[in-house]
Amino acid sequence: MLSMDHNFIQEKLRVFAQERNWDQFHSPKNLAMALAGEAGELLEIFQWLTEDESKKENIKAKDKQLAAEELADIQLYLLRIADKLDINLEEATFAKLEKNAEKYPISLAKDNAIKYNRRDER
Amino acid sequence: MLSMDHNFIQEKLRVFAQERNWDQFHSPKNLAMALAGEAGELLEIFQWLTEDESKKENIKAKDKQLAAEELADIQLYLLRIADKLDINLEEATFAKLEKNAEKYPISLAKDNAIKYNRRDER
Amino acid sequence: MLSMDHNFIQEKLRVFAQERNWDQFHSPKNLAMALAGEAGELLEIFQWLTEDESKKENIKAKDKQLAAEELADIQLYLLRIADKLDINLEEATFAKLEKNAEKYPISLAKDNAIKYNRRDER
Amino acid sequence: MLSMDHNFIQEKLRVFAQERNWDQFHSPKNLAMALAGEAGELLEIFQWLTEDESKKENIKAKDKQLAAEELADIQLYLLRIADKLDINLEEATFAKLEKNAEKYPISLAKDNAIKYNRRDER
Secondary structure, three states: OOEEEEHHHHHHHHHHHHOOOOOOOOOOOHHHHHHHHHHHHHHOOOOOOOOHHHOOOOOHHHHHHHHHHHHHHHHHHHHHHHHHHHOOHHHHHHHHHHHHHHHOOHHHOOOOOOOOOHHOOO | OOEEHHHHHHHHHHHHHOOOOOOOOOOHHHHHHHHHHHHHHHHHHOOOEEEHHOOOOOOOHHHHHHHHHHHHHHHHHHHHHHHOOOHHHHHHHHHHHHHHHHHOHHHOOOOOOHHHOOEEEE | EEEEEEHHHHHHHHHHHHHHHOOOOOOHHHHHHHHHHHHHHHHHHHHHOHHHHHOOOOOOOHHHHHHHHHHHHHHHHHHHHHHHHOOOOHHHHHHHHHHHHHHOOHHHHOOOOOHHHOOOOO | OOEEEHHHHHHHHHHHHHHHHOOOOOOOHHHHHHHHHHHHHHHHHOOOOOHHOOOOOOOHHHHHHHHHHHHHHHHHHHHHHHOOOOOHHHHHHHHHHHHHHHHHHHHHOOOOOHHHHHHOOO
């Protein structure tokens, strides 16, 4: 199965933090820093690889394993921040999917990935 | 329901990218950059707030809404990278939960959040 | 003396890269990733510290030393990117100082650090 | 001239912050977040460009100008954090240059940019 039970993981993370008395550290501000730190570690895996070397058919097993761990770290912090801020991450994700479809209509976005607010530049 | 259907969202993202001919841009390397860029936007919401101001009982509605959007952006890039690298994000997340329990045993981690590899510092 | 000789360091970095045949890796894109990775490491030093604990009168010697190294890493990548893009970093820095003074006039910015483009929010 | 007077800029930044009563926001922790946010904006310029498109001979004038502004933002935060932590950024930078020469001897680093602590991987 490929659906992730947010409630279950968030409860796990709550218990994990309580057992270690870590709620004192887990302000949304600090969790956002931790998430960005993990995103930085993800970058470090890819920074000297070419785009082609980063693709699944070419990436080294060790780099793929490291990437999986960083993605997981980011997922855990995402769920933790959402929990701490009372944000329904699933709902927010679906809302963003719809918003992206509006910001990037096929007619304007085809073949280019220019950010919607820079579209008028020559 | 609070579980997120990864397959469903990843399929949505696949179609979204194909319709815009964006697969050319979506190497894991580039997607990691995009994710880190969104993590940077998340930071910008919190950077001048105190920890207390970042908490759910104090955060301004507008900042919470912005945070929800950035979390969603990060979630979407997470799922997209996992898809592009053939990584099962749910499996990786559960594996990381277990690894964290080993790296941070309650006896050593209680009341401090020192990174496991810096624990021997005075 | 407290002024930094950009030419001298950039020449050092050029030789360093040439001796290792690293120019192949040093596209501005890749260097931007490397810089952001170092910024992530800087975050990791501070993420679980309170703001007060991060201040010079309170920070642990080890954390200050780590911070100095990360700042240096970032400085080196800054100079390297500027070199690779033919950007005069000193000129750009002074131009930004002036731009900031325009974007944040004292009358509007006193006592708050709201980003200039969010100033009209209630 | 291509050397940057750190004292002069740091004094400018001190006055800038004092006039706006911004010292309350400028803990090293918060400044590290702000710097990482700017590093994220730098990434956004390059994320969908190929490495070749990011190079000085190919980059669009508008993207180069944006990059110059982000590099400047990062430089300003670097100097501000260094000032707030009583770190001599020039000294730290030269110390790092020497450390890098030790970590990446030509014999081991020629033609590859593998991080020194991953060198033993097959």
